[in-house]
Amino acid sequence: xxxxxxxxxxxxxxxxxxxxxxxxxxxxxxxxxxxxxxxxxxxxxxxxxxxxxxxxxxxxxxxxxxxxxxxxxxxxxxxxxxxxxx
Amino acid sequence: xxxxxxxxxxxxxxxxxxxxxxxxxxxxxxxxxxxxxxxxxxxxxxxxxxxxxxxxxxxxxxxxxxxxxxxxxxxxxxxxxxxxxx
Numbered sequence: 001x002x003x004x005x006x007x008x009x010x011x012x013x014x015x016x017x018x019x020x021x022x023x024x025x026x027x028x029x030x031x032x033x034x035x036x037x038x039x040x041x042x043x044x045x046x047x048x049x050x051x052x053x054x055x056x057x058x059x060x061x062x063x064x065x066x067x068x069x070x071x072x073x074x075x076x077x078x079x080x081x082x083x084x085x086x
Numbered sequence: 087x088x089x090x091x092x093x094x095x096x097x098x099x100x101x102x103x104x105x106x107x108x109x110x111x112x113x114x115x116x117x118x119x120x121x122x123x124x125x126x127x128x129x130x131x132x133x134x135x136x137x138x139x140x141x142x143x144x145x146x147x148x149x150x151x152x153x154x155x156x157x158x159x160x161x162x163x164x165x166x167x168x169x170x171x172x
Contacts, residue, residue: 008128010128010130023129023152026152027131027148027151027152030151032133032144032147032148033134033135034131034132034133034134035131035133036131036132037130037131038130038131039127039129040130041127042125042126043106044096044123044126045113045120045122046120046122047119047120047121048119048120058118062120066109066112066113
């Protein structure tokens with residue numbers, strides 16, 4: 001059974017985010033009233049698993065493998081059987 | 087009124103994603119049965135707006151300003167009044 005997973009990997013609160021600062025500066029320059037801009041990564045993937053529970057476990061293990069545990073946090077933003085995505 | 091917005095910016099379907107390919111290779115090397123890995127950016131920000139409708143409009147305008155219209159698509163993944171986030 002195939003699943004589609006969306007994983008977010010973001011810098012922990014309190015870790016300086018120069019890319020976020022840069023984007024914030026650009027947006028303020030364009031006239032947008034924004035604050036606390038943070039930039040992270042989103043990963044989308046298809047994964048094979050026996051059940052939704054197993055897919056969730058695999059997706060979280062993958063997120064843990066890709067994130068830097070010192071500086072980053074990960075979130076399983078979405079997990080859906082593949083036919084629902086198509 | 088302050089809102090928290092989560093914006094995803096990803097490469098369009100069909101655009102080659104070398105970073106996704108690299109991550110897919112790493113994950114397969116670790117033994118995970120994954121396919122179609124795509125890597126994009128996630129932006130989190132606080133924005134000031136009069137209403138939820140105006141916040142949505144502003145967030146979509148910001149996403150449009152930050153995405154490359156030729157190669158990327160953007161999604162407003164979440165928009166919440168700030169007190170719900172805290």
